[in-house]
Amino acid sequence: AAGVIQSPRHLIKEKRETATLKCYPIPRHDTVYWYQQGPGQDPQFLISFYEKMQSDKGSIPDRFSAQQFSDYHSELNMSSLELGDSALYFCASSLGDGDTQYFGPGTRLTVL
Amino acid sequence: KQEVTQIPAALSVPEGENLVLNCSFTDSAIYNLQWFRQDPGKGLTSLLLIQSSQREQTSGRLNASLDKSSGRSTLYIAASQPGDSATYLCAVGSTGGFKTIFGAGTRLFVKA
Numbered sequence: 001a002a003g004v005i006q007s008p009r010h011l012i013k014e015k016r017e018t019a020t021l022k023c024y025p026i027p028r029h030d031t032v033y034w035y036q037q038g039p040g041q042d043p044q045f046l047i048s049f050y051e052k053m054q055s056d057k058g059s060i061p062d063r064f065s066a067q068q069f070s071d072y073h074s075e076l077n078m079s080s081l082e083l084g085d086s087a088l089y090f091c092a093s094s095l096g097d098g099d100t101q102y103f104g105p106g107t108r109l110t111v112l
Numbered sequence: 113k114q115e116v117t118q119i120p121a122a123l124s125v126p127e128g129e130n131l132v133l134n135c136s137f138t139d140s141a142i143y144n145l146q147w148f149r150q151d152p153g154k155g156l157t158s159l160l161l162i163q164s165s166q167r168e169q170t171s172g173r174l175n176a177s178l179d180k181s182s183g184r185s186t187l188y189i190a191a192s193q194p195g196d197s198a199t200y201l202c203a204v205g206s207t208g209g210f211k212t213i214f215g216a217g218t219r220l221f222v223k224a
Contacts, residue, residue: 011182042201042215042216042217044214045211045212045213046216055210056210057211090156096193097143097210103115103155103157104155105155106155
């Protein structure tokens with residue numbers, strides 16, 4: 001069965017650079033969630049989209065933005081990267097609101 | 113503001129034991145509750161999803177219960193196996209299900 005795809009899997013950036021993370025949900029899933037997980041921490045909700053519209057927002061810095069495109073894939077754009085942005089970034093998708101969330105393998109971002 | 117707490121933080125049991133993991137949340141106005149498993153450095157795997165109108169869900173050796181009024185959920189694992197060793201995370205979905213708050217997780221180690 002198809003799963004959530006995230007790219008890239010690993011990303012190394014310098015401070016103050018920008019990064020773009022991509023997420024391809026499971027086919028027919030219309031809802032995408034983004035999470036940030038620091039070392040030894042639980043996933044922190046960043047933002048979610050339903051039917052290409054932002055549906056909820058969590059602890060997402062103003063330096064980050066995201067959108068969901070017409071094909072339902074989503075991109076998380078991160079600018080002016082800081083050392084503290086180093087983390088695993090997960091994307092999850094679901095069919096509608098409140099349904100089971102299926103997580104992707106994550107993108108490990110390292111900011112040097 | 114919703115807060116999710118998981119007890120215990122870590123648990124070590126011999127193979128074959130039945131065990132219970134606890135999750136509590138401060139705001140009972142939830143949409144759903146989901147239990148996940150996470151292996152070190154890996155993504156999250158959904159185990160069980162309980163909608164707010166449900167009391168429990170079962171899958172194989174796993175049984176999850178939900179008591180919204182008391183703000184509690186438990187994950188029962190029967191006949192534990194070494195392969196069950198992982199971190200178990202409880203996640204509460206807000207009304208509409210678009211914002212998900214995670215607990216810090218319970219790190220389980222099952223000894224052979």
